Amino acid sequence: MTGFAGLGGIQIAVILAFTLAAGLLRGFSGFGSSLLLVPVLGLTMGPVPAVAIGTLLEALATLMLVPSSLAHTTRDRLVTMGLSALVAIPAGHYALRELDPLVSNLAISAAVVAMAGLMWRGTAVPLPRGRRGETAAGVMSGFLTGFGSIGGPPLVLYILAGREPARHKRADLIVVSGVAQLAAVGSMLLFGLLGFDGASSAAYLVPVFFGGGVFGAWLFRHASERTYQQVALGALFVAAVALLCTNLARLLL
DSSP states (O other): OOTTTTOOHHHHHHHHHHHHHHHHHHHHHSOOHHHHHHHHHHHHHOHHHHHHHHHHHHHHHHHHHHHHHGGGSOHHHHHHHHHHHHHHHHHHHHHHHHSOHHHHHHHHHHHHHHHHHHHHTTOOOOOOOSHHHHHHHHHHHHHHHHHHSOOHHHHHHHHTTSOSOHHHHHHHHHHHHHHHHHHHHHHHHHHTOOOHHHHHHHHHHHHHHHHHHHHHHHHHHTOOHHHHHHHHHHHHHHHHHHHHHHHHHHHHO
16 A cells, blocks of 8 residues: 555546656756655645655656766766765754644745745845855755755755856756755665655656656757756746745645
């Protein structure tokens, strides 16, 4: 029996549709699948199974995207941000296990909406460049990866603000988030947050998720750099608004 037991046909159809969209976004931009999928899963299955499924799907996505991205990564950034995220992931999982995430997720999603909106308008986001900024973004991403499988925004807002070509930005997003997600699987096992229901539910969603990812990767190869930037930021904004509305609904219901 999986975590889908007891769900109605409409609920399962919605989960499948969001899984396909999440895979497409992950394949195209290198991030964002959990931002789309985890809120939907959280409303139907609860926050811990939702984070487990989102983390597993993100980790599996690295098997498809990381090998082709390694050649285009910025190695110093990968080391700094990756290690920073690894250190912070267990703290996020501890918070997920011990704290009520509703109010915290509400504040986080509101901040992401504001920052993504500023970047969409072309307004500079005051994030420091260099190792200090990379460390801060990595720590925030690691904590949010553990807390809600929503570690993409700090990486996106930092990396997309740089002057690197789209291919390098996408590669850095994929590899850093991939390292964090793979480490998060081990951390979830350590904290007892990953059980049979979460793993089996993720397995059922893998074909749909990967199908969307393959199509998204194909779209990226045919997209211009300006299109990539607009779609990546637009997707982040829409996903963050969805996350904000979801947490408002959870808080009020």
